[in-house]
Amino acid sequence: MAVRTTTAFERRGLSDEQLRQLFRNMLLQRQLDNRGFQLNRQGKVPFALGSEGHEALQAGAAMAFERGKDLLAPYYRDLGLCLGVGLTPYEIMLSIFAREADHNGGRQFPNHYSSKATGILSFSSVLAAHIPHAVGAAYAIQYRNESGRAVLCTNGDGTTSEGEWHESLNFAAVHKLPIVFLVENNLWAISTPIEKQMAQPEIWKRAVGYGMPGKRFNGFDPVETYACVKEALERARSGGGPTLLEGMCYRFLAHSTDDNDMTYRTKDEVTEHRKSDPVPRFEAKLVEAGIMSEADVAAMKKDVLRETNEATDRAEAMPFPKAEDLYTHVYEGAWQPWQ
Amino acid sequence: MAVTTSKMTASSQTMNNVEAVRATLYEALKNDDRIIILGEDVGARGNVFLITKDFIDEFGPQRIIDTPIAEASIVGIAVGMAMEGLRPIAEIQFADFIYPSFNQIVGEAAKTRYRSNGEYTCPLVIRTPYGGGVRGALSHSVSVEALFYHVPGLKIVAPAFPADVKGLLNAAIDDPDPVLFLEHKKTYRLIKGEVPSGHYTIPIGKANVLKEGTQLSVVSYGLYVHWALEAARALEGDGLSVEVIDLRSIRPMDRTTILNSVEKTRKLLIIHEDNKFGGIGAEISAMVAEEALFNLDAPIRRLCAPDVPAMGYAETLEHEFMSSPEKMAKAMREMVAF
Ligand SMILES: Cc1ncc(C[n+]2csc(CCOP(=O)(O)OP(=O)(O)O)c2C)c(N)n1
Ligand SMILES: [Mg+2]
Numbered sequence: 001m002a003v004r005t006t007t008a009f010e011r012r013g014l015s016d017e018q019l020r021q022l023f024r025n026m027l028l029q030r031q032l033d034n035r036g037f038q039l040n041r042q043g044k045v046p047f048a049l050g051s052e053g054h055e056a057l058q059a060g061a062a063m064a065f066e067r068g069k070d071l072l073a074p075y076y077r078d079l080g081l082c083l084g085v086g087l088t089p090y091e092i093m094l095s096i097f098a099r100e101a102d103h104n105g106g107r108q109f110p111n112h113y114s115s116k117a118t119g120i121l122s123f124s125s126v127l128a129a130h131i132p133h134a135v136g137a138a139y140a141i142q143y144r145n146e147s148g149r150a151v152l153c154t155n156g157d158g159t160t161s162e163g164e165w166h167e168s169l170n171f172a173a174v175h176k177l178p179i180v181f182l183v184e185n186n187l188w189a190i191s192t193p194i195e196k197q198m199a200q201p202e203i204w205k206r207a208v209g210y211g212m213p214g215k216r217f218n219g220f221d222p223v224e225t226y227a228c229v230k231e232a233l234e235r236a237r238s239g240g241g242p243t244l245l246e247g248m249c250y251r252f253l254a255h256s257t258d259d260n261d262m263t264y265r266t267k268d269e270v271t272e273h274r275k276s277d278p279v280p281r282f283e284a285k286l287v288e289a290g291i292m293s294e295a296d297v298a299a300m301k302k303d304v305l306r307e308t309n310e311a312t313d314r315a316e317a318m319p320f321p322k323a324e325d326l327y328t329h330v331y332e333g334a335w336q337p338w339q
Numbered sequence: 340m341a342v343t344t345s346k347m348t349a350s351s352q353t354m355n356n357v358e359a360v361r362a363t364l365y366e367a368l369k370n371d372d373r374i375i376i377l378g379e380d381v382g383a384r385g386n387v388f389l390i391t392k393d394f395i396d397e398f399g400p401q402r403i404i405d406t407p408i409a410e411a412s413i414v415g416i417a418v419g420m421a422m423e424g425l426r427p428i429a430e431i432q433f434a435d436f437i438y439p440s441f442n443q444i445v446g447e448a449a450k451t452r453y454r455s456n457g458e459y460t461c462p463l464v465i466r467t468p469y470g471g472g473v474r475g476a477l478s479h480s481v482s483v484e485a486l487f488y489h490v491p492g493l494k495i496v497a498p499a500f501p502a503d504v505k506g507l508l509n510a511a512i513d514d515p516d517p518v519l520f521l522e523h524k525k526t527y528r529l530i531k532g533e534v535p536s537g538h539y540t541i542p543i544g545k546a547n548v549l550k551e552g553t554q555l556s557v558v559s560y561g562l563y564v565h566w567a568l569e570a571a572r573a574l575e576g577d578g579l580s581v582e583v584i585d586l587r588s589i590r591p592m593d594r595t596t597i598l599n600s601v602e603k604t605r606k607l608l609i610i611h612e613d614n615k616f617g618g619i620g621a622e623i624s625a626m627v628a629e630e631a632l633f634n635l636d637a638p639i640r641r642l643c644a645p646d647v648p649a650m651g652y653a654e655t656l657e658h659e660f661m662s663s664p665e666k667m668a669k670a671m672r673e674m675v676a677f
Contacts, residue, residue, distance in 0.1 A: 104458075107456060116455075116458045124446060126442060135415075136420040136422070136423065143375070163409075163411060167409035167411055171406065171409070171412055331494070338594035338626065
């Protein structure tokens with residue numbers, strides 16, 4: 001394909017190197033997702049959950065995150081975000097294999113990434129329970145006058161129906177907290193489509209009700225995502241208060257390895273959305289704009305596979321938590337229900 | 340009465356329980372700027388019992404937060420603050436309204452340390468007024484301790500005396516884990532006592548033997564420990580010797596003090612305001628049955644509220660639900676005579 005520079009390619013201030021980084025994150029997400037599902041089929045791990053369809057959104061959002069400053073309050077579908085802010089494929093694999101060296105010590109499901117060193121808050125599987133935590137963390141940042149820092153807090157579309165979601169946005173707006181609420185709208189919550197979740201399906205419009213800016217963007221476009229999240233994070237970091245963002249994407253896979261999506265949606269629907277698959281689309285864009293050659297792309301894919309293989313092998317070789325680890329970290333120090 | 344304290348000073352002051360909570364919170368706010376108080380009406384009004392009155396003027400609205408009416412996020416936001424290095428003290432206006440925050444207390448605060456393998460912690464105090472006898476009707480009278488004491492990762496204290504309120508509230512604030520701090524509403528202004536000056540803590544998980552005795556051990560907490568003490572003292576005139584233990588902490592609980600007492604008296608009566616089925620008394624009974632069955636000369640007895648959903652507003656209904664020093668004395672006599 002002929003190399004040509006197109007004016008259509010909006011790069012929003014991103015360098016060639018950053019654009020390649022975005023793409024690599026997207027490839028890595030897909031490769032690690034595949035690996036989780038493979039390991040599940042091989043009977044090596046009991047559970048896997050993928051973020052296919054969220055790659056562009058998460059890579060773009062992560063690029064707007066300032067490492068060492070901002071905090072991330074993610075949810076279980078945020079593989080790409082967590083990779084993008086600094087978790088390594090090895091750390092992801094430790095979580096998939098539930099090994100002792102995992103940040104959670106093999107206690108939580110995979111995908112419940114947390115790492116204090118990376119600025120990723122710990123969260124449970126209880127939907128929306130982490131949203132008030134993100135708000136509390138943003139309050140701490142504001143209280144200590146740590147300007148230049150903000151919290152990026154994410155959740156799915158279905159999760160916006162929870163009371164804690166509403167309570168948290170309301171509080172954040174009252175106190176003009178440094179936080180960005182990013183909804184990853186993939187149109188489904190397990191088997192429940194958006195129209196059964198809410199009568200007014202444009203989540204970003206709820207921002208008006210809270211008294212904060214709101215915006216919807218194309219979450220299949222990593223560069224547009226980056227620009228929207230960056231604008232909102234910069235506003236938050238400089239005292240401009242919270243923003244509600246809604247990134248539109250699609251969940252290409254079933255909810256998890258325990259779900260069969262063909263019981264509630266059609267293959268045609270999935271195929272239709274696959275036509276806009278953000279990974280090959282961004283690849284084509286980069287190649288067309290001359291930012292990567294086809295050989296570059298092939299080399300990157302090979303390298304991502306190598307990294308995934310290495311992370312898999314290294315994590316798999318690590319020990320499980322010891323049985324007696326069940327008893328640690330209930331409270332600080334040793335504990336007894338009776339004293 | 341013996342108050343176990345880590346540091347006692349010569350001087351002290353007479354206070355009721357409201358004043359003890361207030362004075363302790365005030366000192367904590369003065370000494371540690373990581374401390375934030377958040378809850379409904381804690382600022383301009385100074386809490387419905389005036390516990391935080393005027394705090395907002397001295398410490399400002401950043402530290403004394405009048406929150407929206409949203410209990411799940413009052414606790415949830417406090418959890419986030421605690422994870423991020425602050426020392427929040429969340430208030431639930433009445434224990435009856437703690438239910439919306441159950442998820443945040445049980446599912447989040449109590450499991451933060453555990454689920455993150457110790458990477459994140461949740462040093463958080465949740466204060467709430469509970470209990471009846473104040474014509475509080477169905478939804479301003481409940482005891483909630485049994486709903487939470489099943490939960491590892493959470494600590495629960497329920498002090499009854501002003502000096503214990505101060506020592507245990509200080510301990511709760513210093514504690515690196517979440518503590519549910521229960522304040523019995525009827526004791527707020529009713530109960531007065533000497534409170535040592537200066538900073539001191541009472542270890543969470545230590546009961547207090549309020550009155551020594553040889554014929555029966557009575558274990559209670561909250562308002563009822565005062566009534567149990569009154570009953571036991573009245574029985575002294577008839578030559579009955581009843582030991583009264585104030586649990587003070589519900590989780591962790593002081594097994595040693597209970598077992599030592601039962602070994603001596605060989606009889607155990609547990610008294611609480613909460614209803615009987617699955618209450619705190621059930622756990623104490625089971626523990627004593629497991630550990631000291633053959634030291635007992637009588638079946639363990641529990642004097643608790645009837646198993647109805649709540650006490651009623653009408654005086655007759657509240658009266659029927661609540662115990663009294665007279666009912667307690669009757670149960671004590673029967674136990675000693677057994
Ligand atoms: C409080 C709570 N209720 C129900 C569930 C079960 N559950 C797990 S994921 C999910 C769907 C969430 O959908 P959405 O928020 O759109 O996120 P997505 O998985 O689509 O990314 C449900 C119902 C849960 N984990 N927590
Ligand atoms: Mg969804």
